[in-house]
Amino acid sequence: MNKTQTNAGVWRVVFAVFIALFMGIIIFPFFWILVTSIKPTNEIFGDGAYSIYAGRAVLDHYRTVIFEKEMLLSVWNSFVVSTTTTLYVVSIAILASYAISRFNFIGKNILLGLILVISMFPQMIVVGPIYNLFTALNLTNSYFVVLPYSTITLPAAVWIMVTHFNKIPLAIEESAKIDGATPFQTLTKVIFPLAAPGVFTTAIITFISAWNEYLLTITLNTNKEYHTVPVAVSFLRSQFEILWGQVSAATIVVTVPTLIVVLLFQKQIVSGLISGAIKE
């Protein structure tokens, strides 16, 4: 074995350790929360707090958060608002991105610049006026909160869709046009099937951003009935006595849906994140 090979071997080990450490740090909080969620309450405080297994596992905390604190209601609310947001935001984004990618019109750069600016500004700037609007129209404490969700989800959705449309060769469309298809038919019959993976990626990214939204919901939907996962979870913290067992169980319950989405759609998510940031 020569020196370079030994060196390469050493580096390989160093890299492997580094990656293992990284993975360990990512996973540790989840592991620790899981451990806490099945500990009896008296073991969470004092000396028992730092042991991995208390000798017996209990499901009390899960029972409390699911049946008494109605954590599943917040999961349902999150599901409703995220799905609705995804459906309307992706539809709007498809139309707009197709126009941006295919048509040349005056003001196109202004539209693009506007979308870019919206993706950058602090979300806090829309909250006051939206709150006043919703109070005036009596829309607080309702699922209408999905409408202002567009400020946070629409720019990214358009960005990702434009990237995907740009990858589809123009020639395909031109032949459709020669065959007499209207622009709308071209979009639905020819382009849409080709753009399906892009649409899917956009949908997943939109869904996750909507699922994670906190500021608008906590401001507009103060009623517990309409709390989404992030808001419901944050209220567990603000009680006088912090019941870490319940907090842990709730965290596990609400993380499961996200985990499923990530496991199933890992490839689409990565491609969506990258197409937002890297030009190909």
Place this chain on the structure above:
Amino acid sequence: MSKRISLKEFLFILPILVIISIFSIWPIVDSIKYTVFDYRLNDQQNSKMFLDSSFNTSGFNENAKYIAYYLKKDMAFIEAGDQKQEFERIMGYVSEMAASYSEQNQNIKLSGSEAKKIETFMAEVRADVTKLYEANRDVELGNRENIQLVMDDLDKSIIGSNFIGFTAYKQVLKDLRFWSALKNTVLFTSVSVFIEFMLGLALAMIMNKAMKGIGIIRTISLIPWAIPTAVSALMWSYMYDGGSGIIAKLFADIGLVQSAEQLLLTSGGAMVCAIIADVWKTTPYMALLILGGLQTIDGGLYESSQIDGAGKIRTFLSITMPLLKPAILVALLFRTLDAFRVYDLIAVLTGGGPGGSTETLSIYAYKIMFGQTNFGYGSVVVVMMFICVAAIATLFVKVLGTDLMSKS
């Protein structure tokens, strides 16, 4: 070539125009409008934005009637005839004035001369009444104080304009709490983004080499990014907890803090905690973005640099970095802006405490707007934040040459 948009083409962009106009552009314009008014929801005189002054007729009528009523009650105790006459005269004057607005019962706009007339009336009544009660100071009059209070209320029926121009901007520049929030925001942003970038770059370089098991590594890396910030903040607040938090205990055991309880209770400790939680959540995301950039680099370039005899460091500096620069800049820009407007993480983890040491601009603005219901001044803080964000974006695009638009 650009051309005028046809109707059919316009229909494609109509929905997005409608949605962003209502839910993004209009609110920004409205927020900017809030900043030039003394606009406070919990204060009756400032609960709306009044460019001109207006006249609250029902308030005026009610208070005028009370003045007449108190005068009548107190007149019964007066014996001197000329004083009685004076009571009668003022009573008549007040009632007459109240009668001329008794038909209306809401806020109305007044013409200049009318406003002057009412203001003169108020001043006259106040002067006369004060003089009258002064002249009869030896007599026991039951409503001596009440009548003063009612006259104060009467003055409030003319609601002045609460347009204040740029006064609030001057105020914010002298507001120490604003500067402290700005300092905290800049500290949080620069430290977290710097650590995230260095770690992310290192991880991406390694991940780019070790192709075995990349799928599982990528999946695990996505989890912190994908879970809601509020949820991750809560997880960390448990681990930082003085009584049962494992990280707090770990830090105390290795001597970073005096005792586990101290961790979240000292200003430095709380900021470090917020930064660690943010680094945990976003480093993997940063690594994935940079990895995406690395994978677009043509492998042939590395081979030829190896043939040319370039070392590892040389290759990194003259091939990897220049080709990676566009991807890195875009990732850094978006991360910086994200960190700058941080809200959820701090709101759940520390709420801005202890003693405002982790209070960022978003947290401060939200507290003013929804804690004190002062939408005017809260919006000023938000607009200042908006200006900072614009400055950061300009710095990236103009100075560092981040290219955001070329894709389309």
